[in-house]
Amino acid sequence: MMKHILIVDDEESIRQSLEGILKDEGFKTTFAANGEQCLQIINVEDPDLILLDIWMPGIDGLETLKRIKQTRPHQLVVMMSGHGTIETAIKATRLGAFDFIEKPLSLEKVLLSIENALKIGQLVAENNALKEKLARDYQMIGESQAIKKLKEQIKVAAPSSGWVLITGENGTGKELVARAIHQQSGRSDKPFVEVNCAAIPEELIESELFGHEKGSFTGATAARRGKFDQANGGTLFLDEIGDMSLKTQAKILRILQEHKFERVGGNRTIEVDVRVIAATNKVLTEEIKNGNFREDLYFRLNVLPFVVPSLRHRKEDIPLLCNHFLHFFCSKESRENKTISAEAQQCMQAYDWPGNVRELKNLIERLVIMTPGTEIKPSDLPQDISNIATTGHLSVTLVEDLPDSYKEAKEIFEEQFLIEKLKKNSWNISRTAEEIGLERSNLHRKIKYYQINPD
Known part of the structure; x- marks a missing residue:
């Protein structure tokens, strides 16, 4: 597509000269004789670049540049002047000009700058x-109260500098929460670096x-920056931190x-400014009791705790x-x-989704590929999901001889209910x-009372 350049200069000879040069190079050109005309033109047209003279009657080029940037902050502007000084060039650059060219104009310099x-x-x-694509791919989908509450917590906590600990089952979307916190923080223009602690060998x-x-x-043939170094100024996401060694x-x-460390095999101290967001599917308080996780690290990380709800707790979002x-x-x-x-x-919606959103996503991908028609029916679903409609949430055993008392019937149901929930x-x-x-x-008392043991 032909690029569009707006030429703003009060000298007609310069406008005509630039028009001839730029048309020969395959550009579309538009003209303005002063700053006011320039501002009127960009209200109705969308030039790819503006060549803007500084010394003009009415509002000068610097004021015009300032007004352009107020409404079009990403507009590319190259300034031109026959009375240029270092001070003027610095001011233009601070106002957002891409480049500054001195008159008389050099053809080579103009084309190179453009x-x-x-x-x-x-x-x-x-x-x-x-x-934008990344934001779409990692957006949090849902209108349930659980998701609305989580989004509100992110909105409040993200602008702070506090460390974050995200807990939740596998597949609930802990990474989405981490990315949302980063995007809504003051570090959004800095790196977001992810580390899966469970996927990296201990050594x-x-x-x-x-x-x-x-x-x-052995094998370290060159120096290498680590994840903390790469995330300097931004956010480091430590996923599955419960699997990290003591x-x-x-x-x-x-x-x-x-806020500092040394590289492996090095003795130089490196200082970093990193916001750490950690996530785990484990119950860290249990891991601490079992001697698998440091209590002091837990309290360091758990400044801003987030709990990501399982899909079975927000089925209205399905x-x-x-x-x-x-x-x-x-x-x-x-x-x-x-459909x-x-x-x-x-x-x-009746299924409990033990793999949470990740399981649902994988199933939809499979159905899109494998379902021959345009409508997905119960017969297209896996059997354990399609059977839910008739079996219900609990597989309650029917007994030929109903219990005589309400208490006994209640205990039968309670025992089966607890077994199902513990399994899931x-x-x-x-x-x-x-x-x-x-x-x-x-x-614990009920498990002992019913003598429930893992299968």
Whole structure:
């Protein structure tokens, strides 16, 4: 597409000269004789670049530049002047000018400045497009009270500098919360660096986090910056921090306290300004009791605690999530848009989703690829989901001889209810107690009373 350049100069000879040069180079040109005309033109047109003279009648070029930037902060502007001084050039640059060219104009300098400015403009546009795509890919979908509350907590906590600890089951979207906190913080224009602590071998995690010097170990053929170094000024997201060794936890604690570290094999102290956001699917208070997690590190990280709700606690969001993933995967796979029947939707809302949003997303991708028609029906769903509509949430055993008393019937149901909930929470007592609204000690007593044991 032909690039559009607006030429603003009170000298007609310069406007005509620039017009001839730029048209020969394949540009579309528009003219303005003063600052007022320039401002009127950009209200109705969208030039890719403005060549703006400084000395003009009426409002001068610097004032015109200031007004342009107030309404169009990303507009590319190259200033021109036959009375240029270093002070004027500095002022123009501070106001947002890309470049400053002295008159009499050199053809080579004008074209080089335009070329460089348009390259930068293209990079900025691509960067903004990538940021928008990233924001869409990592947006939090849902209108349930649980999600609304979580979004409000993020809005309040994000602008602060406090460290964050995010807890929740696998697949609930802890990374989405971390990214939302970063995007709404004062560090949003700085790096967001993610580390999956569970995926890095123990012998490599120190090098991954802190970096290493050349020759510090076999295979270290060059010095390397670690994740803390890369995240300087921004946010470091430590995912699955509950899987980190006690040795590494001690070093993380030191960095949080002192804001400095040394690379593996090095002796130079490196200072960093990093906001740490940690996440885990484990109950860290239990890990502390079992000697697997440092209590002092827990209290350091747990300044701003966030709990991401499981999908079974916000089932009203399932239709929104389904539609979002359907649109995403139909576009990605270049498939015809699909819909989910009301019956299939009911099955999906009745299911408890032990894998949470990640499980739902994976299922929708599979259905988009494998379902031959445009409507997804219960018969297209996995059997454990399609059967939910008829079996219900609990598989309550029917007995031929009903119990004589209400107390006995209640105990039969309670025992089966507790077994089902414990299974779905992988026999994690703390998580089960939280889900069903029961004190942990009370749940322990009931497990002992009914003599419930893992299968």
